[in-house]
């Protein structure tokens with residue numbers, strides 16, 4: 001009996017340990033298989049769920065596993081099922097005030113179900129503009145889809161989010177494709193994007209998502225690919241090579257489970273993974289070293305009081321023209337001092 005109580009206490013303790021701790025920013029890239037679901041919890045315990053993955057039951061499990069007490073906002077990067085299905089149980093359970101979204105209605109049954117649940121929950125649509133939302137002490141900058149994207153294309157109308165806490169920055173852009181990122185590069189003020197500490201791979205590592213030009217602006221230090229078994233070939237070697245080329249460490253939810261970023265006040269952060277297994281793709285690749293600037297071996301104005309000092313510096317003999325040479329040290333005047 002005592003043992004059973006002990007085990008119960010232990011399991012309760014573990015369950016409690018999974019809740020995002022107070023006093024830090026926690027970002028979880030939830031393992032939802034092929035799809036996206038990112039749970040952001042502020043140091044004050046306020047939470048946003050940005051996308052919910054493709055499965056209602058999986059999202060219910062995750063809400064239990066991570067002991068989510070409330071959601072202040074839900075957000076849909078766009079209306080595809082692998083992003084919004086899990087928002088259905090989240091909305092039903094937490095009745096958040098707003099759903100941040102791209103304002104483009106999808107035509108699927110999943111979308112219809114979500115809008116019904118939102119109505120019942122009293123959740124209002126909040127179309128993405130250029131809002132800055134304060135999630136406690138965490139700053140969320142909304143990147144609305146740029147003007148001119150084809151109206152019916154969900155991916156190209158993805159809503160982006162910049163998460164800032166102290167010096168820490170993360171960037172999430174749903175399934176935006178090259179046409180959208182090109183438009184963002186044209187229209188966003190310089191310095192809006194990178195460098196970012198944590199970046200979500202676009203569109204599960206699809207070949208039409210990330211590009212060299214976009215990543216040059218984003219400058220990601222760590223990339224999380226949210227992906228599961230799929231027939232699309234995600235993540236593609238094209239995307240993984242791009243991440244390697246910018247020297248980013250790569251994390252994958254299909255291999256490592258839920259990826260959690262914990263950010264201290266000020267911005268220092270660490271990344272942990274549910275399964276903990278390092279993969280070849282997760283090994284940080286150092287960028288090619290920049291050539292060291294050419295500097296003289298010794299300052300040109302060095303002077304040695306005597307030959308003992310020259311020998312102590314390992315510079316004997318000193319040749320005429322070398323730093324530190326003086327005729328005073330070259331008694332025989334042959335151009336070699338302190339022989």
Ligand SMILES: [Zn+2]
Nearest residue numbers: 035080082175
């Ligand atoms: Zn997707």
